[in-house]
Amino acid sequence: MHRVFTPYKxxxxxxxxxxxxxxxxxxxxxxxxxxxxxxDELGIKTTLYEGLLVAQGSDPQCGMLSAxxxxxxxxxxxxxxxxxxxxxxxNRADLTGDSVSEQTYTAILERFVxxxxxxxxxxxGSYMGLGTIEKAYICERRNNLIFEVKGLEYLLPGTPVAYVxxxxxxxxxMSSQMDNVISAAMILYLYRAGYQGTAFFTAxxxxxxxxxxxxxxxxxxxxxxxxxxxxxxxxYPTREDAxxxxxxxRTRDANAVFASPLTKEIEERCKQxxxxxxxxxxxxxxQNSKLLAEGGxxxxxxxxEMGRIAFSSGGKIQGTTLQLPTTGYHTPxxxxxxxxxxxxxxxxxSMYVK
Numbered sequence: 001m002h003r004v005f006t007p008y009k010x011x012x013x014x015x016x017x018x019x020x021x022x023x024x025x026x027x028x029x030x031x032x033x034x035x036x037x038x039x040d041e042l043g044i045k046t047t048l049y050e051g052l053l054v055a056q057g058s059d060p061q062c063g064m065l066s067a068x069x070x071x072x073x074x075x076x077x078x079x080x081x082x083x084x085x086x087x088x089x090x091n092r093a094d095l096t097g098d099s100v101s102e103q104t105y106t107a108i109l110e111r112f113v114x115x116x117x118x119x120x121x122x123x124x125g126s127y128m129g130l131g132t133i134e135k136a137y138i139c140e141r142r143n144n145l146i147f148e149v150k151g152l153e154y155l156l157p158g159t160p161v162a163y164v165x166x167x168x169x170x171x172x173x174m175s176s177q178m179d180n181v182i183s184a185a186m187i188l189y190l191y192r193a194g195y196q197g198t199a200f201f202t203a204x205x206x207x208x209x210x211x212x213x214x215x216x217x218x219x220x221x222x223x224x225x226x227x228x229x230x231x232x233x234x235x236y237p238t239r240e241d242a243x244x245x246x247x248x249x250r251t252r253d254a255n256a257v258f259a260s261p262l263t264k265e266i267e268e269r270c271k272q273x274x275x276x277x278x279x280x281x282x283x284x285x286x287q288n289s290k291l292l293a294e295g296g297x298x299x300x301x302x303x304x305e306m307g308r309i310a311f312s313s314g315g316k317i318q319g320t321t322l323q324l325p326t327t328g329y330h331t332p333x334x335x336x337x338x339x340x341x342x343x344x345x346x347x348x349x350s351m352y353v354k
Contacts, residue, residue: 008345010192015167015185019176022120022162024073026089028203030125031069035184035201042191051203051213055191063197063352064319065190066214067183067231068205068305072330074117074161080153082161084145089207111331112136112147116164119152128159163332174341178326178334180205183231186345194353202305211308218309218317226260228319230306233336234280235329242336245278246270246343248323252281254300255307256315263320269350275343280323322347 023031032053036046045056053069074082112133119128131151139146152161167176176182187199200217202210218224236242249266251258270277281301288298309317324344328334 008189008342011185011189011341011345012167014188014192015176015182018181018185018188019165019167022073022118022125022160023069023071023181024075024160024162025070025086025204025206026075027073027085027120027122027160028070029123030120032201032203033125035069035188038188039191044191049213049217051210052217053201054217055187055199055201057191057196057198059196060198063195064200064225064228065187065197065231065352066200066202066228066305067187068180068202068210069184070203070206070210071162071177071179071181072206073163074147074149076119076152076155076157076159076161078157080149082147082149082152083142084147085160086206087144089204089209110136111328111333115332117149117152117161118164119155119159119161122158122160128155130164131161165332169338172338173335174338175328175333175335177332178324178336179233179330180231182233182324182336182341186231186348189345190348190352193349197352205305208303208308211305211312214305215309215312215317218313224313224316226318227262228260228306228309228317229262230304230319230321232304232321232323233326233329233334234323236325236327239327239335242325242327244276245325246276246337246340247347248280248321248325249277250280250304250306250321250323253302253304253307255303256310258306258310258318258320259315260318260320266320266322266347266351269347273343273347273350275347 021031021034032048035053039046039055047054073085075085075088077083115133117131121128129152131149133147134150135148137146163177165177184201200214202214204210234248284299284301291298304321306319306321324336324340326334326336
């Protein structure tokens with residue numbers, strides 16, 4: 001294993017375990033229960049709500065971390081018919097075709113061909129069988145990704161189908177369906193290392209709904225904060241673009257400006273710890289300037305969980321994001337540098353583990 005991970009073998013064990021657990025958007029309950037059991041064993045208080053698992057240690061105010069736990073996959077919608085689960089569980093009007101993620105998956109449809117998939121019972125997580133994607137295409141009439149799957153013809157509508165996943169490592173690069181199981185693994189690792197603050201694990205981020213579950217919790221207890229830290233991955237078109245930084249920050253997204261002292265605090269820590277960082281919103285603005293100069297259309301600045309909750313709370317809930325730069329976004333082979341993961345863990349430990 002790569003030498004930088006010697007101190008983080010425990011993290012790798014957690015990640016390898018979690019990537020094998022299916023968590024298709026809209027059918028995350030079995031994954032919630034998996035996390036709940038792991039946290040309960042550590043003596044961390046856990047509370048399960050609709051679309052949200054809340055973990056609280058002995059000092060809930062010492063930190064607020066959040067990560068969505070849903071991953072892309074399929075859902076059976078009829079006899080031997082499978083559609084992209086995220087599109088079936090969201091308001092389709094949220095997708096206008098100009099976001100980075102949308103433009104990414106339309107360019108990588110061929111990567112899904114020959115992908116092994118597994119069906120599971122959406123409440124218990126019980127295994128229901130294996131299949132193989134034979135074809136993936138965009139149906140313009142239904143405005144969705146359609147998949148032809150061999151081996152799961154017997155499934156009933158509503159059954160979730162996850163990509164068969166596992167962690168691979170080659171030449172300093174880690175690959176799996178990283179978004180966003182890697183962030184959940186990081187939070188669980190921090191609790192094992194001594195973190196005693198609060199963490200939120202949210203459902204249906206890929207369908208644009210996770211922020212609603214999170215905002216409901218803050219409103220339920222009349223809590224406000226400016227120190228919510230949302231962990232995630234961030235897509236880049238090439239390995240060269242991704243490798244320019246170890247971690248990715250933001251000052252805003254398409255919804256709101258991130259008005260939190262955390263952003264500058266993280267930037268200063270990165271400088272002190274010699275961790276390369278960049279701002280994704282500034283990167284996208286630079287890309288848009290180039291596109292406009294060439295007569296093209298601009299990319300969206302992206303819609304994040306942090307931006308949506310900041311906007312919808314009227315600024316009562318503020319914070320920032322910390323992301324890993326990846327390639328192969330929204331595929332079972334999303335890839336990140338092992339060095340980036342190790343440095344992000346080191347950064348988070350310096351902030352939250354005393």
